[in-house]
Amino acid sequence: MIAERMASISPFYVMELLARARALEGEGRSIIHMEVGEPDFETPRPIIEAGKRALDQGFTHYTPAVGIRELREAIAQDYFSRFGVKLNPDRVLITPGSSGALQLIMSTVINPGQAVMMADPGYPCNRNFVKLVSGIPVTVPVGAETGYQLTAEIIDREWSENTRAVMVATPSNPTGTILSRQQLEAIYQVVKARGGVLIVDEIYQGLVYDVKPFTALEITDDLFIINSFSKYYGMTGWRLGWMIAPERFISAADKLAQNIFLAASTPAQYAALAAFEEETQRIVEERREAFRERRDYLLPALQQLGFEFPVVPAGAFYLYANCRSITEDSFSFAHELLETEGVAVTPGRDFGDYLPEQHIRFAYTTALEKLQEGVARIARFIKC
Ligand SMILES: Cc1ncc(COP(=O)(O)O)c(C=O)c1O
CATH class of the missing domain: 3.40.640.10 (Type I PLP-dependent aspartate aminotransferase-like (Major domain))
Structure with a gap:
């Protein structure tokens, strides 16, 4: 028997999403990863x-x-x-x-x-x-x-x-x-x-x-x-x-x-x-600038698609978007977006119970060109 405490431990859904994204990649699909909570850069x-x-x-x-x-x-x-x-x-x-x-x-x-x-x-x-x-x-x-x-x-x-x-x-x-x-x-x-x-x-x-x-x-x-x-x-x-x-x-x-x-x-x-x-500090500071550049591109680009950002995030590498004008169900949206257009994002469900269906987390842990491709795919998905 599995211990009772395990019943209250919830899975980290983004891991399931990541596994599905990797499986699709295994089948030869091109996937834009905006779900991953880790830097794409290699260790300095x-x-x-x-x-x-x-x-x-x-x-x-x-x-x-x-x-x-x-x-x-x-x-x-x-x-x-x-x-x-x-x-x-x-x-x-x-x-x-x-x-x-x-x-x-x-x-x-x-x-x-x-x-x-x-x-x-x-x-x-x-x-x-x-x-x-x-x-x-x-x-x-x-x-x-x-x-x-x-x-x-x-x-x-x-x-x-x-x-x-x-x-x-x-x-x-x-x-x-x-x-x-x-x-x-x-x-x-x-x-x-x-x-x-x-x-x-x-x-x-x-x-x-x-x-x-x-x-x-x-x-x-x-x-x-x-x-x-x-x-x-x-x-x-x-x-x-x-x-x-x-x-x-x-x-x-x-x-x-x-x-x-x-x-x-x-x-x-x-x-x-x-x-x-010193050399490592130089590298990580350069990367911080790269993250800032990505954020400064991605936020307005997603806003143009109808995602809302009432607060400009000043740090980390995440944008937590309100998606109520696009979908009422961020979970299905994320799954369909992945299957149809090969863009992986994290639905609000992972982060709590407060309006999760209205929120999606975008991680800008991928190169600017990939983010641009991701935005183009999301635009196509929304218009369909
Ligand atoms: C807010 C926060 N705290 C803690 C962690 C745990 O990270 P690690 O164990 O890799 O230091 C994470 C990982 O994503 C995080 O986002």
């Missing part, structure tokens, strides 16, 4: 070379559960260089992707029956991480009025006796919208006043286009940060992320990491040391 060369060197040098054994000291220090140093934040490297825990960090945080913070508040739409796996520790994900519908983000007022209003933590993501998946420093500060104040824990997902932090990025650590040390080498550094498949924990949680998280992961991938950790080299 200096990181790949450092990874190869690590293998040649025999860095293939376990590391400490919280990661190699050099990498924890390099990350702490990076917070200082970028944001002027002085961070004790002991508070940086290296994890298998930020997914590993999410698992550690939920396990060390949430008791069975306690609630974690998060935005709907939001990153789908968060709900499941909460359920895995027998917590209750409380998803709060948020719309364009608040930039698809929770606000201090909403959090205060929705707080209940068993609320233990609040999760926000800035920039957000699927909406690409960000929280301003003032908004985040206000959120922190409410969570603190209520005696809760704030978890800030900054995994798209490097990918911000219209404003200067900042980190929630500039506001306070008293929160959890999640981050990753996956997106900005193009290392999705290496499975490497990190979390920054308030000091009182470090030893519990370390103890759990020893048990459930032993450690993150060793060659990946050594490879990631090269992420902070």
Whole structure:
């Protein structure tokens, strides 16, 4: 018998869509991928070379559960260089992707029956991480009025006796919208006043286009940060992320990491040391510009087809479009678009229960020419 908890764990539908898109490609169909939540660029060369060197040098054994000291220090140093934040490297825990960090945080913070508040739409796996520790994900519908983000007022209003933590993501998946420093500060104040824990997902932090990025650590040390080498550094498949924990949680998280992961991938950790080299920084910044160019093309192009964007997404590589003037059922639309025109997009259903049928996520994780071809195909599909 499969354990009962599995009944409440929902699949990640985009993976099914991706599998279908790959199957069609296998049959020789040309597919434009606008569903994939990972950069199309390869991992920057200096990181790949450092990874190869690590293998040649025999860095293939376990590391400490919280990661190699050099990498924890390099990350702490990076917070200082970028944001002027002085961070004790002991508070940086290296994890298998930020997914590993999410698992550690939920396990060390949430008791069975306690609630974690998060935005709907939001990153789908968060709900499941909460359920895995027998917590209750409380998803709060948020719309364009608040930039698809929770606000201090909403959090205060929705707080209940068993609320233990609040999760926000800035920039957000699927909406690409960000929280301003003032908004985040206000959120922190409410969570603190209520005696809760704030978890800030900054995994798209490097990918911000219209404003200067900042980190929630500039506001306070008293929160959890999640981050990753996956997106900005193009290392999705290496499975490497990190979390920054308030000091009182470090030893519990370390103890759990020893048990459930032993450690993150060793060659990946050594490879990631090269992420902070000048040449890598130049490459990732160049790519950020490429993403910005794609966004600046795709958003108006989709608007012309009738998709609506009440808020301009300032970060990540997603556009969360309202498609109500084109279809009332984004799920069927996405499936038919894939079968008919070979364009893969993600319907709102993956991201929550708030008007999913009216929303589609477009990822601009493919070259500009492909996006242009995708838009032409979508235009043809809509006109038919
Ligand atoms: C908002 C957000 N958080 C966390 C993750 C997990 O990423 P990873 O485990 O590769 O670091 C993702 C992946 O898409 C994401 O979009």
